[in-house]
Amino acid sequence: MSLHPVVTAEQELEEVHSDVVGRGPWALAWRRLRADRVAMGSLAVVVLMVLIAVFAPVFAHITGHPPNMQYHQAGLTPDGLPKAPNSTFWLGTDDLGRDILVRIAYGARISLGVGVVATLLTVVVGVVLGLLAGFLGGFVDLVIARLVDLVLSIPFLLVAIALVSVSGPSLTITVLVISMFSWASMARIVRGQVLFLKEREFVEAARSLGASDLRIMFVDVLPNVLAPVIVYTTLLIPVVIIVQATLSFLGLGLPAPAADWGGMISEAQNYYTVAWWFVLFPSLALLITTIAFNLLGDGVRDAVDPRIDRLVRPR
């Protein structure tokens, strides 16, 4: 039973509005992203890379070359140098006669794997700490903020080198080391957002209903923080990939004979004058992947947080 006859008039006007309403903020963002051709192209490239990583064994199967198998006869020239791309080895071979194409495919597993896992870890730690610091304030904020300052002031590469030389190269260490340093920027961004959101009336409304701090943080504040977090995450992945490649370039990544783009580029250093393909193809793989993630990140940012002046297209 309605106290008000307004429903009928509202419903009538709803028909007039119906194609403009009914889209939630995420649906709207997805729609904007879909319209962005550059972003969609980058997404396709990213998906392609993921597929390559997932189906790396297929590459090994099709070419018949396992990634770590050295072909001294078929894969090297009579002088013992890498062979250029040909019908057997589509992207050529490396200094030990291994199939570069297959190694790049397996390398994608490492790069993307570390990229995703390390980023996820970073996001979880950064968001939770940023939420707590921003919302609870006081002593909690003081401790976390100082921790963030500390982490951000440590020279990452030197410490990474030191840690890895002590513990020995491994995937877990790489992931942990990267996350240990990246969470701080994320936490700082989240904390800033939370400080702003804390003052909004809907948070006051939640308090007036009797909601606990914990509930407000996760039910009310977190969904509003997700937008910048998603953008930052998408832009963080390529950074992590580069960092991991850098670490393995410096010999701190996985031990040989693991196929890994940074390691391959490192190995190719001594051969670039005679085997351009050895340097080029792993570098290209790295370049294409990171550019794709960066462009996708730009697209996600525009989709999730569009500017007002985009609304009116000048004639």
Next chain:
Amino acid sequence: MSDPLLVAEHVTKTFASGAHTVRAVDDVSLAIEPGETLGLVGETGCGKSTLARCVARLYPLSGGSVQFDGHDISSLSSRRMRPYRREMQVIFQDPYGSLNPRRRVGSIIGDGLAIHRVGDGAERRKQVQHLMEVVGLNPEHYNRFPADFSGGQRQRIGVARALALRPKLIICDEPVSALDVSIQAQVINLLLDLQSEFRLTYLFITHDLSIVRHVSSRIAVMYLGRIVETGTVEDLFTTSRHPYTRALLSAVPPADPDAADSRQHVVLPGDLPSPVNPPSGCPFHPRCPRRQDDCVATMPPLEPVLDDDPEHLTACLHPLRTGEDLHPSRQDGAA
């Protein structure tokens, strides 16, 4: 007559702002009877919104006490406050800021039910849809986001949210100020209908004098953190005693050409004061056309003046007599 539902006694709220202390609310006492609407009016900086939040315990009090339904809630922890929150709800001013843009409307309206674990998911959904109908929204829009609704509809969502826990007291903080005129009327009617249907008590805060006259039974006028006059609507609109009340009432242009042409224009000199640097004695004296020496030195008590009944209180040492007009003859406060 039963006991008052809400009693505020000598409530004071101060904020630290850099080196200064701002007294946003200064020694305010009021009582609200069950079933009535107390209108709280004042201009920017008078402290009415701060007072509302103190009463709702959204801010801690700096001084004084608040009693709700006989219980002292002045300094309860947030856990001990929870049961009282069910009885005392708030409708906020900003239809855009008071609803979480990332939550669906059904979840927003049912938030209180979820927090206090009233019923299970299915029951809550039914309750929410019933509430949506009651306030004039289409219950099928349960899963939509606030951005899909107009300003007036969003305020209705806010009303439904406040109503969900069946509170006794609802504090309405400028509930229609952000809405267009034709929509304001819809929401005001809704609030009045709900009051009789659900036997609600309202603390109605607004700066709009015609609205407060329409909805309230009693009114309190605030200036610079203090109550300067309070009484029934009749008292204040026909026999206001405080010069500020009179100036405030006169400043509103009537939507009537004859009245507009024939009325006396009372224009107060000077700016609205800032609570950072309050004047000595009566807070209104710098702008008051009737100011005398004792006004600068003494803070006038809030009490019945002249031959007023005990419910009509005024904080003025030289109140207006019945039939007396306010004549501001000075432009900048000089004699």
Next chain:
Amino acid sequence: MALLEVDDLRVSFTTDDGVVQAVRGVSFRVERGETLGLVGESGSGKSVATQTITGLTRGADVQGRAVFDGNDLLHATRAELRAIRGPGIGMIFQDPLTSLHPAYRVGWQIEEMVRAHRSVSRAESRRRAVEMLGLVGIPHPAERVDDFPHQFSGGMRQRVMIAMAMALDPSLLIADEPTTALDVTVQAQVLQVMRRLQEDFGTAIILITHDLGVVAEMADRVAVMYAGRLMERAPRREAFYRPHHPYTEGLFDSLPTHSGRRLEPIVGSPPSLINLPSGCPFHPRCRYAFDRCRTEVPDLTPVDGDPTHVSACWLVHESSERAKLRREMKAASAT
């Protein structure tokens, strides 16, 4: 010849969601020295219309005619429009905080404007700035001329805006919601300043507002806009005491009055400017709507044979018959 003649003005914008038809065929004139009150709620197109006339809208598709003092505004070059804005047309907006440049002293801002249009010395333009600040009632103008906007209160800032708008003695002042953001006692001050300046300088004013009280106070004639079209145009007393258009009638019924009778709001909400209803834009909310209203857009026709009072409504009955119809409908709905 009227000071400003606007003829069938149409303004639309292309957006991601579709074409927004903000103004759809608006015509009016403003005579020298008179005040035209332009009334409407949000989305009515009142601000877009006046901003387009002065060349302040970008990316819009504009059609129609607007002639100011013999100058064709819609086809003028940017330079020509700049030359008219200031000495010909002055503008003040709702929020002085965003329309005054925060980083420059107010005196400097006024001086810059004066010198942009007149070749006078710095001393002369400064003298004019101080003079204008004094005219609008800012105390100690010679000192305050060097202050920044944030050093003034809201009401004072609005006066600074008026000073700037009037510095070159324009024949037309466009005031877009000049007092909406101000407290009521401050509004009284600002309206008093505007009235005085109009008396002293004979400036015509287009006063855009949603506040009917302000209109009753200031306007000579009233024009009511809804969904981009003019609904009614009449002299002040006619508009208030014998409104013809159901929308105008509805606006008055939405206002709380002293009698305390239940408000009669207009049902529903304003239409989307992308998907406008067919025929009369008000018909979905109109209590008198019949078939013709849904299919044909009504033109402005004289009410009771009076050419100064026009209404865009198919109910071409005389006002007295309309009143009878209305009474009958009210009686019918009460049963």
